[in-house]
Amino acid sequence: MSQFIRATYAIFWKALRTEWRSREIFSAMFVFALLAIIIFNFAFDLRVQNIRQVVPGVLWVSITFAGMLGLNRSFTVEKENDTLSGLLLAPVDRSALYFGKMAANFLFILSVAVIIVPLTTVFFNVNLVRADLLLVLLAGTFGFAAVGTLFSAITVNTRAQDILLPILLFPVVLPVIIAAVKLTAGLLEQLAVADLANWWRLLIVYDIIFLVIAFLTFEYIVEE
Amino acid sequence: MIKVQRLVKRFGYQYALRGVNLEVAAGETLVLFGPNGAGKTTLLRILATLSKPTGGQVYINGYALPRESGMVRRQIGLVTHKTLLYNRLTAVENLRFYGQIYGLTQLDERVKALLARVGLYRRREDQVRTFSRGMVQRLTIARALLHDPPILLLDEPDTGLDPQASDMLLHLLQEIGGARRTIIMTTHNLSRGLAIADKVGILANGKLSCENNSTALSEDTLRSRYQQITSEAA
Numbered sequence: 001m002s003q004f005i006r007a008t009y010a011i012f013w014k015a016l017r018t019e020w021r022s023r024e025i026f027s028a029m030f031v032f033a034l035l036a037i038i039i040f041n042f043a044f045d046l047r048v049q050n051i052r053q054v055v056p057g058v059l060w061v062s063i064t065f066a067g068m069l070g071l072n073r074s075f076t077v078e079k080e081n082d083t084l085s086g087l088l089l090a091p092v093d094r095s096a097l098y099f100g101k102m103a104a105n106f107l108f109i110l111s112v113a114v115i116i117v118p119l120t121t122v123f124f125n126v127n128l129v130r131a132d133l134l135l136v137l138l139a140g141t142f143g144f145a146a147v148g149t150l151f152s153a154i155t156v157n158t159r160a161q162d163i164l165l166p167i168l169l170f171p172v173v174l175p176v177i178i179a180a181v182k183l184t185a186g187l188l189e190q191l192a193v194a195d196l197a198n199w200w201r202l203l204i205v206y207d208i209i210f211l212v213i214a215f216l217t218f219e220y221i222v223e224e
Numbered sequence: 225m226i227k228v229q230r231l232v233k234r235f236g237y238q239y240a241l242r243g244v245n246l247e248v249a250a251g252e253t254l255v256l257f258g259p260n261g262a263g264k265t266t267l268l269r270i271l272a273t274l275s276k277p278t279g280g281q282v283y284i285n286g287y288a289l290p291r292e293s294g295m296v297r298r299q300i301g302l303v304t305h306k307t308l309l310y311n312r313l314t315a316v317e318n319l320r321f322y323g324q325i326y327g328l329t330q331l332d333e334r335v336k337a338l339l340a341r342v343g344l345y346r347r348r349e350d351q352v353r354t355f356s357r358g359m360v361q362r363l364t365i366a367r368a369l370l371h372d373p374p375i376l377l378l379d380e381p382d383t384g385l386d387p388q389a390s391d392m393l394l395h396l397l398q399e400i401g402g403a404r405r406t407i408i409m410t411t412h413n414l415s416r417g418l419a420i421a422d423k424v425g426i427l428a429n430g431k432l433s434c435e436n437n438s439t440a441l442s443e444d445t446l447r448s449r450y451q452q453i454t455s456e457a458a
Contacts, residue, residue: 003327010324018312021351085274086308086367090325091297223276 007092011100018077019108025070029112033066037116041123055126056184060177062116064144067109068166071148074105075156084156084222094219098149102214105152106145113137132187139200140180143207147173150214153221179203225250226271226375226406231280233266233430240266242430243280248423250374253407255417257446258427259454264410265304267427268379271408272302284375298326301368301376305383307360308367311353315344315363318352319370326371338366342396358389365396378409382416394420414450415443426453 019025040058044051078084087097117137121128151169155161179202186196226248233241241263248254258264269275270282273293282289284296302308309318316335323331339345342362352360361381368376378397382390394416397407410427411417418424424441425432426449433453 006327007325010321014310014313014317014321017317018310021312081309081311082304082306083308083310085272085302085304085306086322087325088274089272089297089300089302089308090322091294092325092327096325 004093004096007090007096008099008103011087011097012103015101015104016107019104024077025073026108026111028073029066029070029108030115032069033062033112033116034119036062036065037120037123051124052126052188053185055120055124055128056181056188058124059116059120059128059184060140060181062120063109063113063141064173064177066112066116067105067141067144067148068169070105070108070112071145071152071169072162072165074101074149074152076161079156088222094222095215097222098153098214098218101153102145102149105149106142109141109145110137113141126188128184128188130187133184136180136183136187136203139203139207140176140183143176143180143203143210144173146207146210146214147176150210150218150221153218175202175206179206225283225285226408227281227283228267228271229281231267231270231282232278233263233270233275234278239430241270241277244427244430244432246425246432248406248408250406251404252422253409253420254423254425255421256408256410256425256427256432257412257414257417257450258410262427262454263430264427265379268302268304268377268408268410272300272377273297274302298371299373299375301371301373302379303361303364303368303376303381304379305381307352307364309352309360309363312351314349314351315339315355315366316348318363319367322367323370328371334370338370342366357384358386358392361385361389361393362396365393374405376405376407376409378407378411380410380412382411382413390416414446418443418446426450428454428456 037058044054075084078087114137117128148169151165151172155164155168158164179199182199183196183203186199228244228246231241231244232239244267246254256264266275270277270289271284273289273296276290285299287295289296313321316339319335319338320331323335328334336345339348342365344359344363347355347359352363355363382393385393390413398420409417418441423437424446
């Protein structure tokens with residue numbers, strides 16, 4: 001078990017270190033999310049009366065579309081120099097690779113989200129910088145990263161990975177996005193906790209289910 | 225010891241290996257020659273547990289593949305023409321990373337000793353992307369030897385190297401990979417391959433057509449046999 005955790009941490013650390021030096025994934029995700037927020041701001045400014053109903057959707061569309069860029073690169077970077085083979089040669093449970101990658105993806109997407117939230121607050125004049133919304137961000141981006149990392153591994157050896165990943169991922173991750181949007185909207189509308197309990201349940205159960213599925217299936221996904 | 229019996233590998237309807245048999249004793253060096261597409265890389269990827277055979281039996285130091293892949297991975301060091309290294313990490317960071325996922329102990333000492341042996345100690349804090357092809361390949365060898373595997377699989381390790389760098393690489397392999405390790409190497413270079421081989425094989429069209437004691441072979445004989453076998457296979 002300790003070897004599993006060591007390997008997971010090593011893969012996570014490696015992803016952070018290489019990203020820190022290249023800034024390929026984070027900068028692309030951040031610029032995309034920022035542009036999406038700006039475009040939505042101008043697009044909806046003229047047409048939408050109640051901005052509070054639109055902002056949750058705008059926020060999560062920006063986060064998930066930007067996150068898709070990062071997920072696409074997550075395993076593609078391992079094709080350079082065939083480092084994926086290097087990882088698969090190691091005598092360690094394959095799911096360590098999944099958890100290391102997933103943790104890194106989660107951190108990248110969450111970092112973008114944490115920066116985008118105050119910017120959305122400024123552009124749309126709706127206060128999103130709140131502790132309860134941070135919990136939604138945590139659970140939502142975690143679920144998105146958990147499912148996305150699995151599908152990124154599934155599509156990495158396909159010829160049209162860039163196209164295939166969103167087509168496969170979005171239908172599966174839709175419950176996470178819907179739950180996150182509904183929770184964000186509910187918190188902005190200051191609904192009672194009991195009114196949002198079902199969305200919380202859906203989001204948390206979905207996160208757990210996909211972690212378990214990934215743990216059980218990842219070995220078969222990355223092997224030929 | 226490596227024992228391969230009637231090994232078949234198929235990709236869809238395309239056969240990459242058609243009933244390969246080979247045996248390499250502990251400490252022996254087998255060099256495999258063959259044209260592109262002969263199945264050399266496929267064979268080594270199966271031995272390295274990166275690919276599963278379609279049929280046949282493979283035993284590595286008594287462990288059966290693919291059933292006991294986890295045990296086999298500890299026995300194998302793989303060097304290919306792809307480096308398996310991260311360009312944005314330094315030499316030390318690359319080796320430390322692989323050491324951590326292999327669960328190695330006394331990692332700092334191992335890394336330092338290996339970097340010194342492959343002549344990269346002074347460049348240990350430099351990112352791999354600043355290295356020449358020859359330096360990268362030396363670091364690749366250090367990576368493959370990090371967990372001190374008894375078996376080395378070398379898939380065209382001299383690809384992209386100039387003759388001088390190739391000679392240095394083979395010298396390095398003999399010196400630090402040497403005596404007690406079992407080695408299977410694929411190469412297109414007959415003279416260099418023959419120089420380090422205990423046994424040679426010629427793989428063409430998925431079949432291992434020839435396996436001989438290399439001491440009984442001159443380079444000219446090997447060359448004419450290679451041409452005969454590969455032209456027949458074509």
